Amino acid sequence: MQGRYFIVGGAGFIGSHFCDTLLSEADTGHVTVYDSFQSGKEWHISHHRANPRFSVIRGLVEDIDLLAECMSGHDVVIHLASNPDIARAAVDPEIDFKAGTLLTNNVVEAMRRAKTPRKILYASGSGVYGDTGEVEAHEDYVPMTPISTYGASKLAGEALISAYTYMFDMKGISYRFGNVVGPRQTHGVGFDFVRKLSHNPRELHILGDGRQLKSYIAVSDVVNAVLHAHKTTSDRYSYFNVATGDYVTVTEIAELACQAMGLEPRQVKFVYAGGDRGWKGDVPIVRLKLDRIAATGWVCRQPTRVALQESLAALARELKEHSNDS
């Protein structure tokens, strides 16, 4: 692996794992993190601070002049910055435009102005497909009809990247992740359950009816998929689903969260909010076809259950070790 990487949102959950993997490769030239630290944490990346191949810029993607100036001279942008709270749009409808679509526009426009980097790797999501029911979404075989403003912002981001690669001679890859889990998670269902159980180990409030069925992929598998497709794909613009291919229900996650917290699930009362989904815009069943990413030679190492068990154990540890860290 070669090059100088500019990670927008690099102090966040997934971004910090990109830092770890890239800096473990002897032939990575440099890794620069550009982050506002809104949900990103200093402790996620502090173990790299002394590395001469690593630097951090505290900045907003909204500051397009600073963004363009700082990214100049790099080879590849990994763009991860966005609103982490998918449910918030119900009370703040413009959040995903301002902290999603607009940020992606700024990233590609900064690339155009700066002239380098010429390639972008973009964290999209399964939300671009909308609610496909039991249908497994193949990248090209289902209509793109998001049911959340978060999904709409991811789809708009993909469209902008496709257009910029065509008009301004860049390259880009969009990755439609399923749910991503692992150490340093900053949000998500497992993160919520572990926190709720630490406050009240007798009762756990669960959004929806607990039967929502989704895939949860280990962050290490996501990072490997992204970098593997980056190295093996030379197309101007391409897009991949990235998930495990197996699924668990939210009630199963609640049981695993109890175990990670040292609790016997039968002794915790599960209280369901009801309805078939967690919030307006939530997609209760997410199934993604994975033939395209598999054809690049990428192999998912951890099935959903194992990825969840490891991430919940890490979250329980981090709750004790880092609850006061910035």
Ligand SMILES: NC(=O)c1ccc[n+]([C@@H]2O[C@H](COP(=O)([O-])OP(=O)(O)OC[C@H]3O[C@@H](n4cnc5c(N)ncnc54)[C@H](O)[C@@H]3O)[C@@H](O)[C@H]2O)c1
């Ligand atoms: N975690 C998942 O399950 C998942 C699933 C699908 C897609 N994604 C996408 O992957 C990306 C990374 O997700 P994550 O879970 O690591 O989230 P995260 O919130 O931990 O990381 C995002 C980072 O971006 C930074 N950021 C946000 N707004 C910014 C701004 N205006 N200027 C500068 N920095 C800003 C935050 O401080 C944070 O460090 C996001 O785009 C997310 O939508 C995540």
